[in-house]
Amino acid sequence: MHPMLNTAVKAARRGAAIINRASFDLDRVTVTEKQFNDFVTEVDQAAEAAIIEVLTSAYPDHAILAEESGASANLHDENDHVWIIDPLDGTTNFIHGFPQYCVSIALQQRGVITQSVIFDPTRNEMFTASKGGGAFLNDKRIRVTRCDKLGDALIGTGFPSRDLSGLDQYLEMFKVMTGKCQGLRRPGSAALDLAYVATGRLDGFFEKGLAPWDIAAGALLVSEAGGIIGNFSGDSDYLYKGDVLAGTPKVFAQMVNVLQVFAASK
Numbered sequence: 001m002h003p004m005l006n007t008a009v010k011a012a013r014r015g016a017a018i019i020n021r022a023s024f025d026l027d028r029v030t031v032t033e034k035q036f037n038d039f040v041t042e043v044d045q046a047a048e049a050a051i052i053e054v055l056t057s058a059y060p061d062h063a064i065l066a067e068e069s070g071a072s073a074n075l076h077d078e079n080d081h082v083w084i085i086d087p088l089d090g091t092t093n094f095i096h097g098f099p100q101y102c103v104s105i106a107l108q109q110r111g112v113i114t115q116s117v118i119f120d121p122t123r124n125e126m127f128t129a130s131k132g133g134g135a136f137l138n139d140k141r142i143r144v145t146r147c148d149k150l151g152d153a154l155i156g157t158g159f160p161s162r163d164l165s166g167l168d169q170y171l172e173m174f175k176v177m178t179g180k181c182q183g184l185r186r187p188g189s190a191a192l193d194l195a196y197v198a199t200g201r202l203d204g205f206f207e208k209g210l211a212p213w214d215i216a217a218g219a220l221l222v223s224e225a226g227g228i229i230g231n232f233s234g235d236s237d238y239l240y241k242g243d244v245l246a247g248t249p250k251v252f253a254q255m256v257n258v259l260q261v262f263a264a265s266k
Helices: 003-023 042-058 091-095 164-178 190-199 212-224 249-262
Strands: 031-035 038-041 063-066 081-089 102-109 112-120 125-130 134-137 154-157 183-185 204-207 228-230 244-247
Touching (some): 003 081, 003 112, 003 125, 038 042, 038 091, 042 102, 063 212, 081 091, 081 212, 102 190, 125 190, 125 212, 134 190, 154 164, 154 190, 164 183, 164 249, 190 204, 190 212, 190 244, 204 249, 244 249
Parallel strands (some): 063 081, 154 183, 154 204
Antiparallel strands (some): 081 102, 102 112, 112 125, 125 134
C-alpha cells in the first residue's frame, strides 16, 4: 500500500472510532442546522479534527480542504498536495441511526486525485484506491459490474434537500430514469454510492450539486475499478462543478444520452 494511502487509512479509522462511539448514544449528540436540512454535529467536527491531525502530523506541508473547517491557510493554486475530507458523509442518516454513512478522504496532487479512502464504520468496509494501482475493498480487488444495458441497471442517486429550487428538475430526472433503468436507489451518502458503483453493488450513479469532498474519493475508486465518471455531458469537469454521472462504461454512456439535457448551462 502506498505510504500516503496508508496514512489516509489510519486517519479514516481514527475518525471512524469517534463516530462509532457516538453512534451508541445518539440522544446525546448535539445537532446544529447550518442551513435548511443541512446538519452538522460535534461528531462531524471531532472526527474531522482527528483526521486532520493524523494527516498533518505525517505531512505538515500538505493543504486541507474539509467540509466543516474549510480550506487550510496554505491552500493555493501552487500547492502540490491537497487532502479533501468529508469526516461524516451522510450526517442526516447518522443522526437517525440509519446505517448508511462513511468517512471519505482523498489526496489531490497537482490537480489529480491519486489516493482515496472511503470507510463505512457500520460494516467495517474499507474502500481504497491508488491511481494506477486498482481499487480494493478490505484489500480484495474490486471491479464495476459487467452490466451493459441501462434497462438492466440498478442506479443510485441523491435528491436536493437544502436548495429546493432544483427539486422540479430532479423529479423530472427521476421520472425519466425510472422509465429507463431497472431501479433507482437514494441511500443518502454520495461517497458510499460511488464506492458501491466501484464494487458492483450499483451499476451507475447520478447527482447534481455535490461538493468536492462528496466526490473526490469515490471518483478515483470508480475509475480504478474500471468504471467511468464525468459530468452530465460526459466530460471530466465535475469535481468542483458538482454534477456527476458514474457507471460501467456502457451504462455511463447510456446515462449521458438520457441525462445530458439536464446538464448545467456553460
